[in-house]
Amino acid sequence: MSAVASRRLVGQPRYGDHVLSALTASAVMVILVMLAVVIFDVVRGGAGTLSWEFVSQPPRDGMTAGGVFPAVFGTVALTLLMTVAAVPAGVATAIYLVELASPTSRVARLVRVCVANLAGVPSIVFGLFGLGFFIATIGRGIDAVAFGSRPTYGRPCLIWSSLTLAILTMPVVVVATEEAIRAVPRELREASLAVGATRMQTILRVVLPEALSGILTGTILAVSRGAGEVAPILFTGVAYYLPSLPTHLNDQFMSLGYHVYVLATQSPDVDKTKPQLYGTALVLLALTFLLNLVAITIRSRSRRRSGATH
Amino acid sequence: MAGQTTIAAPLAPPKPVSLRRSGGLAERLLEVGIRVVALVSIAAILLILLFVGKEALPIFTSAEVHEEVTPLGLLAPVHQAGEALYSWQPVSELPKYNILPLLAGSLKITLVALVFAVPLSVGAAVYVAEFAGDRVREIVKPTIELLAGIPSVVVGFFALVVLATWVQTAFGTEHRLNAIVAGLGLSFAVCPIIFSVSEDALRAVPRSYREAAIAMGSSRAQTVLRVVLPAAGPGVAASVVLGFGRAVGETMIVLIASGNAALLDASLGHSTRTITATIAQELGEVVIGSAHYDVLFALGALLFVSTFIVNLAGERVVHRMRRKLGTAS
Numbered sequence: 139m140s141a142v143a144s145r146r147l148v149g150q151p152r153y154g155d156h157v158l159s160a161l162t163a164s165a166v167m168v169i170l171v172m173l174a175v176v177i178f179d180v181v182r183g184g185a186g187t188l189s190w191e192f193v194s195q196p197p198r199d200g201m202t203a204g205g206v207f208p209a210v211f212g213t214v215a216l217t218l219l220m221t222v223a224a225v226p227a228g229v230a231t232a233i234y235l236v237e238l239a240s241p242t243s244r245v246a247r248l249v250r251v252c253v254a255n256l257a258g259v260p261s262i263v264f265g266l267f268g269l270g271f272f273i274a275t276i277g278r279g280i281d282a283v284a285f286g287s288r289p290t291y292g293r294p295c296l297i298w299s300s301l302t303l304a305i306l307t308m309p310v311v312v313v314a315t316e317e318a319i320r321a322v323p324r325e326l327r328e329a330s331l332a333v334g335a336t337r338m339q340t341i342l343r344v345v346l347p348e349a350l351s352g353i354l355t356g357t358i359l360a361v362s363r364g365a366g367e368v369a370p371i372l373f374t375g376v377a378y379y380l381p382s383l384p385t386h387l388n389d390q391f392m393s394l395g396y397h398v399y400v401l402a403t404q405s406p407d408v409d410k411t412k413p414q415l416y417g418t419a420l421v422l423l424a425l426t427f428l429l430n431l432v433a434i435t436i437r438s439r440s441r442r443r444s445g446a447t448h
Numbered sequence: 449m450a451g452q453t454t455i456a457a458p459l460a461p462p463k464p465v466s467l468r469r470s471g472g473l474a475e476r477l478l479e480v481g482i483r484v485v486a487l488v489s490i491a492a493i494l495l496i497l498l499f500v501g502k503e504a505l506p507i508f509t510s511a512e513v514h515e516e517v518t519p520l521g522l523l524a525p526v527h528q529a530g531e532a533l534y535s536w537q538p539v540s541e542l543p544k545y546n547i548l549p550l551l552a553g554s555l556k557i558t559l560v561a562l563v564f565a566v567p568l569s570v571g572a573a574v575y576v577a578e579f580a581g582d583r584v585r586e587i588v589k590p591t592i593e594l595l596a597g598i599p600s601v602v603v604g605f606f607a608l609v610v611l612a613t614w615v616q617t618a619f620g621t622e623h624r625l626n627a628i629v630a631g632l633g634l635s636f637a638v639c640p641i642i643f644s645v646s647e648d649a650l651r652a653v654p655r656s657y658r659e660a661a662i663a664m665g666s667s668r669a670q671t672v673l674r675v676v677l678p679a680a681g682p683g684v685a686a687s688v689v690l691g692f693g694r695a696v697g698e699t700m701i702v703l704i705a706s707g708n709a710a711l712l713d714a715s716l717g718h719s720t721r722t723i724t725a726t727i728a729q730e731l732g733e734v735v736i737g738s739a740h741y742d743v744l745f746a747l748g749a750l751l752f753v754s755t756f757i758v759n760l761a762g763e764r765v766v767h768r769m770r771r772k773l774g775t776a777s
Contacts, residue, residue: 152668152669155669157669158574158668158673159579159668162572162574162575162578163579165572165575166572166588166592169592170592172595172636172639175610176598176603176606176636179606179610226485230481230485231486234482234483235486238483249486251760251763253489254763256489258690258693258697258759259496259752259755260697260698260751262697262727263496263752263755266500266745267496270502305488305492308489312489337479338478362597365599366599366602367599368700369699372728372731372732373731373732395601399700399704402604422601422602427598429597430597431594434590438586438590
């Protein structure tokens with residue numbers, strides 16, 4: 139708004155204006171080109187490999203042929219479990235921050251600081267944490283109590299990777315949900331309370347349904363972020379190759395991101411695995427990108443709508 | 449809240465509450481449940497600190513670990529054949545745990561990333577906040593933010609396959625994978641953060657500042673450079689700080705594209721190893737509870753504490769500036 143307004147305020151743009159505007163516009167262009175070049179390269183390199191067989195078949199011949207189905211399956215299982223943990227926790231945090239906590243609450247302020255900082259913790263530190271907390275402490279604790287110390291949950295597996303990722307992606311859900319709950323007009327809450335609904339009924343039946351698109355945006359962004367992360371799952375459950383799909387929470391799993399990493403850095407025959415590598419990178423990029431695109435579309439649409447009603 | 453009670457009170461005093469009593473206990477339990485779950489983030493931060501710190505602690509307390517490494521040994525050189533060596537060789541006959549090459553590596557790559565990303569992202573933010581029309585902004589802003597949505601392992605792969613070749617052709621670097629390649633790759637991850645925090649900061653500058661400058665006869669360029677940017681200065685600085693935090697903590701891009709040789713030198717064209725890549729590469733093969741394991745956790749703790757401080761400072765500045773400009777307008 140301010141840019142448009144100030145343009146009208148100025149009469150004739152001067153020489154310096156053109157220089158600055160051209161310089162900064164070229165900065166925008168460079169960033170957009172960076173984005174385009176990555177996408178272009180991965181799409182060009184991977185398009186030849188991508189096919190229905192590639193996403194539905196297991197790898198063959200030492201990763202030089204076949205597909206990446208187990209990695210797709212593992213990534214989906216991983217992010218689904220992650221969502222089950224991260225979304226309720228994130229939504230509850232957002233409800234607390236906006237609806238329940240008093241504006242001067244110190245606890246609420248601490249929660250806010252922690253959410254913001256959780257988003258900035260390096261992903262590899264989450265990996266260390268998952269290993270030290272979930273596997274070495276919780277998992278081994280479960281084993282000692284329920285499985286006679288036989289390593290059952292005290293080892294890298296699906297559930298610990300999912301929970302580690304859930305902590306990492308929870309801030310994404312909190313931020314998106316909080317924004318959406320704040321955008322719900324005050325009149326709706328007042329109307330609900332005025333007809334006799336309690337605070338909880340108002341939150342659950344009036345505020346949350348209104349904020350649904352925001353929660354959805356947060357969930358999709360969290361899934362997209364979680365699907366692309368590799369560092370947190372390195373030591374908490376991912377495996378390079380498994381002959382069978384994971385069926386239990388304590389099974390190891392394959393993932394697209396880790397597959398890209400290993401194919402890119404530890405391939406014995408680079409030229410032979412290159413098509414597989416590009417294909418996997420393309421599947422991962424397409425997955426995260428489409429999710430992001432959907433989330434951004436939902437968000438901008440609901441922002442415009444809520445902007446129009448005020 | 450105050451408005452709601454004053455509206456509800458005169459109309460129907462305690463009646464609605466008594467009508468809904470039946471759901472009272474369940475509701476109260478739900479509310480308590482939500483309040484408890486909301487503490488998860490606090491618990492997570494504390495547990496991360498506790499569990500990463502716990503595994504690092506033996507370096508300071510355990511005599512057994514001290515036979516291999518002491519806190520001082522992480523920084524002091526090893527003297528060998530009259531030469532002072534700063535080397536990280538945890539898997540050798542005489543393990544060496546000098547972390548200076550790793551610290552230097554992290555800083556070197558981060559510096560390259562920031563030198564590239566800061567002018568670009570701040571410039572782009574100035575364009576989007578000050579020059580672009582509404583329609584352009586609506587397209588450009590989410591598109592730049594899409595860059596943050598590319599998985600870092602894909603960016604790392606791109607740096608390995610494409611950027612490395614370009615850099616070698618352009619600079620004739622000694623090693624194909626080096627600090628420049630990793631730094632450039634890293635800038636892909638850093639640009640969106642610096643851009644969006646800077647853009648927010650610029651947009652938070654009240655319109656009246658611009659109007660006043662223009663009324664005094666400034667051109668738009670003068671207004672941007674002498675009024676808007678200085679007013680948004682703390683926010684722009686914070687964006688750089690947050691970008692620094694992201695760059696230091698990034699793992700996959702540097703793991704794939706930096707070459708991973710732990711050399712202590714100033715050359716940007718040499719293979720370089722960071723703290724994050726060291727943890728990622730070595731933790732999988734280490735004996736749990738060994739000195740090496742403890743040192744890797746100590747590196748993790750160092751990373752956690754330093755990024756925590758950096759992020760806290762960045763968030764603070766952004767917060768304070770918003771409040772200041774909000775009251776000033």
